[in-house]
Amino acid sequence: MSTWSQAGPRSVSEHAAAVAALLPPTGTEPVALAAASGRVLAEDLTAGVALPPFDNSAMDGYAVRAADLAGASAESPVELPVAADIPAGRTDVPALAPGTVARIMTGAPVPEGADAIVPVEQTDAGPGGGLDRVRIHEAPQPGAFVRRAGEDAASGAVVLRAGTVLAAPQIGLAAAVGRAELPVRRRPHVLVLSTGSELVAPGGTLAPGQIYESNGTMLAVAVREAGATAEQLSFVPDDVERFRAVLAEKVGDGVDLVLTSGGVSAGAYEVVKDAMTGHGVEFGKVAMQPGGPQGCGRLELGGTEVATVTLPGNPVSSQVSFEVFVRPALRAAAGHPAPARPVVTARLSGTLSSPAGRRQFRRGLLDAAAGTVSEVGSTGSHLIAALARADCLIDLPADTTSVADGEQVAVWLLDAP
């Protein structure tokens, strides 16, 4: 059933499309406002109330009928009786009779009959607290300092579109229209496994020939940073039967993706490949570097199947192919309007050579102010310390064999959302 390996290497975009096709759009779930940060709104949000809900005062001062103050000025102020006091939140506001004013606070409802607000600074603030009489020394325009009901949003208007990524201002707006929770796109759930008999959990003791497990930790964190959820499984030894058993036990309705690293190249002990070949997952080469050996498909496990992406085991290959294939697919599945990393162009500091026929992703450090990028480390896919100093990937097309100092290159920003 596997035709990929016979057909020869896939391009990066071909494999990206194959991975994306494994992850359909997620459904919708409600989430409380306090937990909605970073989530994607699943439905248009309509305002249940107008914003503002009622005409209210933009200033602390006096609600007036502008006609009563037609000639008011500093030279000939108009004194009027204060008929009411309206703090914010007053729910029983009386109508304003002609020839009277009401003291009013910012945000408080403008009484019926009033058509303007005079800021307290344009009055004498009245004797004895300003609740008896007040002298006003400017003539207001009708409508002055009145915030009209609905001038920010009409009741029933769409105030946020489905697909909006929610952050503090959008969540504040949802609260302002009375919503305690919002419908958001469910986050894909990813089961992360790394394989290799050489792996020891961080904190343990290494025997000669062993290394600390880092891919599983790194990928689980990267999955969460992509807005998905992750369960990291303790790495399983390079044993096919045990590997399938661990997977079968864990995979249920709640898992959207099984993500493995290691065990997919041409070696004699390739547990992932051995456990999945003939069970719905195809393996082959992608014309890229790092990250040539890849696999994906719908893994059949007894009566069930689950979307599966198998990344190579070298740490840099693993992380770079996560960035190129998995992260955008997860974000697209969760409805993110911009699933890919932002790409900018920068001038290369130094020179680079690259193999013909393979798209290369070099680790880079961007100097945004200078508009330049330089390589960090070199092409070795084991150079994880260098990877950790990089803030971008330099994307060299498959037909590029060399880049001169100062030439423009495309750069993927890794520290942007």
Added chain:
Amino acid sequence: MSTWSQAGPRSVSEHAAAVAALLPPTGTEPVALAAASGRVLAEDLTAGVALPPFDNSAMDGYAVRAADLAGASAESPVELPVAADIPAGRTDVPALAPGTVARIMTGAPVPEGADAIVPVEQTDAGPGGGLDRVRIHEAPQPGAFVRRAGEDAASGAVVLRAGTVLAAPQIGLAAAVGRAELPVRRRPHVLVLSTGSELVAPGGTLAPGQIYESNGTMLAVAVREAGATAEQLSFVPDDVERFRAVLAEKVGDGVDLVLTSGGVSAGAYEVVKDAMTGHGVEFGKVAMQPGGPQGCGRLELGGTEVATVTLPGNPVSSQVSFEVFVRPALRAAAGHPAPARPVVTARLSGTLSSPAGRRQFRRGLLDAAAGTVSEVGSTGSHLIAALARADCLIDLPADTTSVADGEQVAVWLLDAP
């Protein structure tokens, strides 16, 4: 004790400095790698092991002595006996005797005596699994395809500097050097309160004159987005005694900042101002718009005191002054190397006028590709729906009174980290 109101308005940078001075650097706490994303590393991380920890193979193939294969070519291949099989993780690797080779997998330890790796593609892969004899048809250079111990990082080397913001690659590196947890800067803890008798919790029913509470929700989310932790208190009515009692009950050693919104302007009912004046918090004006009325200080509450920042109550004023004063101070306290939002310049689409003597922050929408920015909504500080459509703040200096179409303006990016 208050001299601010007598001295006249502070500049934005004066008030920012006053707020920042309230938040000293936080201490250090350990965090498990899986929870370290977004945290700031508190100490230099030194590698407990070299990376790689031992010489290992970069390819699946054969470990050889290069001298044994001096003349090998496609025309005259050299056949040698396979003395050992070295999968990754083998901990009892025998030394390689002259005149023999060892089958070896990627990442497996290079045996003592071997000085090069021949990829399997440069051999006949041997008969019967390649574990008996193998024919090699290229002469390797000494060192070929050997990853040297320590070539990525020496044991004891500093691989991450204190102050690094941790994300997947840095966390993967920490795992690779054997760390199960990392020392990170503690997140400031913020108690968020919004005040106003007019406020109703989202989900409730509004009486005439009431509005839904949104500032507390918005600020608590914004605090968490800034990398701090937040507890949002149910808003308290505009009652001074009750307000101080709620605060006194909640404030303990664990609270780094009390953050309020509302109750600080010139109105007759200003609960925050009334509850804090004379108790260590100063109130006054900042020469900015929105967000003129501000306050900050160390609030004395019985025997204790707590850093306090009081934001104005209009939603846009509250959110913008959080961005300008509180967010950078919280991030700086937590050790973030770049506490402020990134600032770019863009050409204004349209025209703007701005009052002399006040620094204005207008809500904007950036078209990064075109290099242009346009205003969203208008100056009204109640326009929360417009705020939620903005992705940046247009920063107009205090001495700017108008900006022409196409003129350059400074823009704070709100959707960047």
